Amino acid sequence: MSSDEDDYMSAAFVVDSPAKDIRPGLIHNRQQQRSHDIKKQKELRDAQTREQQRPVKVIEAERREEGLKEALGADNKGFALLQKMGYKPGTGIGKSGSGTVDPIPLHLKSDRQGLGRAAAIEELKQAKRMIRAKKQQSAKSEEVSVEQFRARLKQKSDQRLLEIDLFKSQKACHQLDVDGGYTEPAEPWFWPKQKTPEKSDDQDTKEKCDETSHGEKSSRVQPDGSESEDEKEEEEDEFEVSEKMEMLTKYLRSTYCYCIWCCVKFDDDKDMQNECPGPSRDDH
Secondary structure, eight states, X not given: OOTTSOOTXXXXXXXXXXXXXXXXXXXXXXXXXXXXXXXXXXXXXXXXXXXXXXXXHHHHHHHHHHHHHSOOOTTOHHHHHHHHTTOXXXXXXXXXSOSOOSOOOOOOOOSOOOHHHHHHHHHHHHHHHHHHHHHHHXXXXXXXXXXXXXXXXXXXXXHHHHHHHHHHHHHHHHHHHHHTTOSSOSSXXXXXXXXXXXXXXXXXXXHHHHHHHHSSOOOOOOTTSOOOHHHHHHHHTTSOHHXXXXXXXXXXXXXXXXXXXXXXXXXXXXXXXXXXXXXXXXXX
């Protein structure tokens, strides 16, 4: 090899060669620059498209919140009418100015539950609270009056009739709820109990052995955290048949305008008031 030719294998060639800038992220030619610009433009267009194609509910919610945060202007007809009637911004409503200052909050219904069903369930909660409070007061008093004794005797004599009416109401409630698209009752005992398969002798013996070894049955908790069957039965046993009948009758009448004694589903509440004698067997 002549001395004029470059020796690519020598260390001098490697040391004398200029170092290339190979830092990551640098753009070395026009083709890479163009690809980079196209990618950035595509990301920008995608972001604009996502912003324009947002769900209508999200856009409406944002505009609603913006509107609620803004005070009514003087050009609003309703606000102008209030000012003519003597209202001053920042003061309470009413002649004395002691009324509410903040506007009534807006509550939007987000679930698919019917208005009649939601109101009926709320009434049920109130009725359950009243029944529990009444029972607590009765438990504090140890004296039993003559009227209470007679009422208990009458309750026992009417027990069978009430159970028949309750079963009819449960069947009607189950049919109406299923027709309305509901897969679960508002209360576990609103629908008739489904028959469970009979246990074999071996299963019965095993459960008895488990109860003996543990002292008591372990509570059965569902994987989804819902109430177990034992808890539902405890809540069901909390109320008397007459109390269940009263709550279930209110539910059927307020939700479906249905009367088990008339065996009629009325068109509306006004029609039911005109045609139905009342919400009890005695009324019929």
